[in-house]
Amino acid sequence: MSEAYGVVLFFTTSSAIRGEKVAKRQGLRVKLIPTPRQLSSDCGMALRFAWRDADDVRRCLEEAGVENDGLHRI
Amino acid sequence: MATYLERFGGNPGRSGHRLSVAAGRAVYEARETVAEFFGAPDPLRVIFTPNATYAINLALRGLLGPGDRVVTSSVEHNSVMRPLRALEKEGVDVVVARCDAAAALDPAELARAVTPGTKLVVLTHASNVTGTILPVAEAAEIARRAGALFLLDAAQTAGYLPIDVARMGIDLLAFTGHKALQGPSGTGGLILGQEVEAEALRPLCHGGTGSASESEEQPAVLPDKYEAGTLNAVGLAGLRAGIEHLTTVGLEAVRGREEALAEALREGLADVADVALYGPAEAARRTPVVSIGLPGRRLADVALRLDEEYGVLARVGLQCAPACHRTLGTFPEGTIRLSPGLNTTREEIDHTVAAIREIASA
Numbered sequence: 440m441s442e443a444y445g446v447v448l449f450f451t452t453s454s455a456i457r458g459e460k461v462a463k464r465q466g467l468r469v470k471l472i473p474t475p476r477q478l479s480s481d482c483g484m485a486l487r488f489a490w491r492d493a494d495d496v497r498r499c500l501e502e503a504g505v506e507n508d509g510l511h512r513i
Numbered sequence: 514m515a516t517y518l519e520r521f522g523g524n525p526g527r528s529g530h531r532l533s534v535a536a537g538r539a540v541y542e543a544r545e546t547v548a549e550f551f552g553a554p555d556p557l558r559v560i561f562t563p564n565a566t567y568a569i570n571l572a573l574r575g576l577l578g579p580g581d582r583v584v585t586s587s588v589e590h591n592s593v594m595r596p597l598r599a600l601e602k603e604g605v606d607v608v609v610a611r612c613d614a615a616a617a618l619d620p621a622e623l624a625r626a627v628t629p630g631t632k633l634v635v636l637t638h639a640s641n642v643t644g645t646i647l648p649v650a651e652a653a654e655i656a657r658r659a660g661a662l663f664l665l666d667a668a669q670t671a672g673y674l675p676i677d678v679a680r681m682g683i684d685l686l687a688f689t690g691h692k693a694l695q696g697p698s699g700t701g702g703l704i705l706g707q708e709v710e711a712e713a714l715r716p717l718c719h720g721g722t723g724s725a726s727e728s729e730e731q732p733a734v735l736p737d738k739y740e741a742g743t744l745n746a747v748g749l750a751g752l753r754a755g756i757e758h759l760t761t762v763g764l765e766a767v768r769g770r771e772e773a774l775a776e777a778l779r780e781g782l783a784d785v786a787d788v789a790l791y792g793p794a795e796a797a798r799r800t801p802v803v804s805i806g807l808p809g810r811r812l813a814d815v816a817l818r819l820d821e822e823y824g825v826l827a828r829v830g831l832q833c834a835p836a837c838h839r840t841l842g843t844f845p846e847g848t849i850r851l852s853p854g855l856n857t858t859r860e861e862i863d864h865t866v867a868a869i870r871e872i873a874s875a
């Protein structure tokens with residue numbers, strides 16, 4: 440079975456890039472991708488992560504105060 | 514910038530493909546660099562604009578409406594005076610606090626003008642004609658006490674004088690990239706201090722942001738609310754490089770060097786008969802711009818000779834600041850303005866003094 444992924448949605452590109460930076464600094468494996476069609480998109484970019492890292496991703500965004508529109512499993 | 518053009522070249526934030534992401538990153542890095550450099554509370558409170566003029570217009574037009582009262586000084590650049598005069602026609606009450614003949618602003622004079630109920634105080638950080646530094650700390654305090662916001666036009670000082678938005682009580686900071694910040698033209702911005710609500714301003718321009726694309730209304734979030742249209746990503750990569758260079762050299766080193774050159778220029782010119790020097794005598798009260806007059810001479814002719822015969826490039830006339838020249842008593846002829854920069858040498862200063870001495874004695 441292939442690995443489960445999630446994406447973080449953001450309101451602005453600036454926040455998306457900030458989110459990527461913060462997560463990478465924590466050593467999390469993330470990647471900015473075009474927002475998947477099935478998710479109502481706020482901004483054209485979403486941050487993909489392995490779903491098993493969801494708690495770490497959530498925590499590090501929260502600690503850095505990066506505004507976002509939630510984590511979504513894809 | 515070269516790296517950006519060769520390697521990225523995408524549109525920042527309009528897509529999720531790798532070039533667009535790279536462009537978005539370049540812009541975001543510039544946002545962080547600028548935020549850190551000016552002590553902004555948050556990189557998302559840095560709104561990029563094409564220049565300082567746009568940033569000033571965004572602040573003035575975004576905040577002021579009929580019946581509002583705004584106080585400014587009598588040495589402002591037209592990028593402040595023209596939008597204010599236009600707003601005045603629309604019913605904004607524009608009050609001008611008088612500066613003295615050296616373009617200096619007495620805080621007591623400003624305090625008298627800033628009555629309770631004033632909505633905004635807008636000042637240039639330094640005169641672009643004489644270099645005179647305005648009393649920013651006092652102005653911020655005067656504005657705060659009256660319940661007004663404080664907008665600082667830092668076009669002349671960003672990259673030369675230290676500026677910290679949070680510590681200095683600046684609510685809105687307008688800057689330009691192409692002067693002392695060593696960036697390319699077409700870059701600038703407005704920083705919103707912590708006291709200013711994200712939605713406090715009406716945008717000057719509405720349009721695409723790459724966010725909330727399902728909506729036909731401008732998103733309410735920073736910085737997108739005020740950044741419609743494609744940003745100058747390549748220019749912003751250059752601005753970041755400029756600020757990083759400046760930080761490496763150190764603002765204090767820059768200032769020490771440029772101040773010494775401006776002083777050498779003033780001292781040399783003070784010995785030349787007939788040359789009038791403007792601005793305060795003390796170096797610490799000025800940025801390194803030197804404005805001179807030569808009574809009885811047509812300054813435009815003098816400037817042309819400086820350029821053609823001596824290779825000295827100066828800006829002659831009113832320097833987009835008629836209000837300042839009225840304050841100095843140099844309207845409408847203006848002055849010849851000489852501005853030593855990061856790459857000016859002592860030899861060039863001596864050469865300039867000798868050139869002006871020759872022209873003045875002919």
Ligand SMILES: Cc1ncc(COP(=O)(O)O)c(C=O)c1O
Nearest residue numbers: 564565566590592637641668689
């Ligand atoms: C004091 C002052 N304010 C504003 C500006 C306008 O800057 P920009 O050309 O970036 O709009 C200038 C530049 O000429 C200036 O000297």
